[in-house]
Amino acid sequence: MRFFEPKRLIIVAAVTQLWACTPGPEYLKPDVAVPAHWSTEAPWHQGKPDDAALKGPWWELFGDADLNALEQQAMAHSPNLELAAAKLEQAKATATVASAGLYPSLDLTGGAARSKTSKNRPLASPTAQHISMTQNDFTLGLGVNYEADIAGRVSSSVKAAQASTEQAQADLENAKLLLAAELASDYFSLRELDAEVAVVKESINLQRKALEFVSARHDLGAASGLDVAQQQAQLDATLTQIDALQQQRARFEHAIATLTGTPAPSFSLPEKVLTPKQPEIPVALPSDVLQRRPDVASSERAMAAANAQIGVAKAAFYPSVMLSPKIGLESATLGSLFSASSLLWSFGVSAVQTIFDAGRNQGNLDYSQAGYQATVASYKQAVLTAMQEVEDGLSGSAILSRAANNAQNAVASSQRVLDLATARYEGGIGTHLDVIAAQQGLLASQRQSVQIAGQQSQVAVYLVKAVGGGWGKQ
Helix, strand or coil: CCCHCHHHHHHHHHHHHHCCCCCCCCCCCCCCCCCCCCCCCCCCCCCCCCCCCCCCCCHHCCCCCHHHHHHHHHHHHHHHHHCCCCHHHHHHHHHHHHHHHHCCCEEEEEEEEEECCCCCCCCCCCCCCCCEEEEEEEEEEEEEEEECCCCHHHHHHHHHHHHHHHHHHHHHHHHHHHHHHHHHHHHHHHHHHHHHHHHHHHHHHHHHHHHHHHHHHHHCCCHHHHHHHHHHHHHHHHHHHHHHHHHHHHHHHHHHHHHCCCCCCHCCCCCCCCCCCCCCCCCCCCHHHHHHCCHHHHHHHHHHHHHHHHHHHHHHCEEEECCCCCCEEEECCHHCCCHHHHHHEEEEEEECCCCCCCCCCHHHHHHHHHHHHHHHHHHHHHHHHHHCCCHHHHHHHHHHHHHHHHHHHHHHHHHHHHHHHHHHHHHHCCHHHHHHHHEEEEEEHHHHHHHHHHHHHHHHHHHHHCCCCCCCCC
């Protein structure tokens, strides 16, 4: 038959491939209601979205060399990042495997055998003679296997694998963002505790001097034993605060060690009091923020992958067609193996159509469609969470800015109260209880001021995370 001439085989393959262009469901990203502007009033600086720009190292905006070194160490040694990077490599490999289905596979086979036939074997015809034969058999062949993608199973699998790879890439970026943000948050919490410890230690020094003064007055008979006992109790209570703060600091120090890939027992961070730098974090419009958030991108790519899986499930309802042309050589002698008379070939087409599967294919399709709806819900939730976090960051930044000014005023007022109470007590017209109350008020105001400054740094980190990373150095 001349049907199997090469030109005709090419035509058959081309027609089959055109037939294969049956797409799965078209992927359309669902619309999500996004406000045009943030509700929080200025001050906040609007940034221009540019995903090609560097989103890190955004932590350098805070101008802290220790934080910069810790972040670099975390990026290089964090097991969580190694895990996310390994998953990305797996996704890339899966995409490579899926893409290979778009092309035919070629198999080269070869063999050499020597065999002896039985003289008593059944004869092929009545005229044949019973003889035994010993002979060689040399073969060399090239086989092709190709699935005609009639219903788009292969192409849908490729789309799903590519979307999953992009999702894994977004997950890696999100892991980096979360790691950097958590490390910065723990770092500023630790430094805020350092500042609180410094404030408490300064208060302890003042209270010890006050105790010495009261004790001296008591020795001269100008102060009562109650005054001495009250001042001693105040000093003891303040000393207790140091231990509580050190315990909290140790927990943050251990957390930082883990984030940087260092065993906690071999990690230490010397105490240091910072003057927090509060950088201006540019914030884009809500619609632009969604383009930068890696967790939102991951959720969107998960939708695309789930949509493609519906195409894979639908393809199971259509025939599966395999093309398997083969060409080769076979000869009883090695010397004549490559002669024209040793040529052999075949062309085969096989098709399988499921007639009855007790609802298995329909169940798989229903499962895929439900899985897609789940990813849609997850994407909508990710968008809502992103909007919430940015609003929280903006409002928190504005509120804490006002609170910081009020806290500084409170410290100044508390200091004046202590000065007046001390002067009145030394002048003999005030009670020592007034001095104790003034000491407590000053310490509370100072600690509150330090805590608010730490919260400002925390909120700045939170806002950077909420907008999907930094916008480059400002």
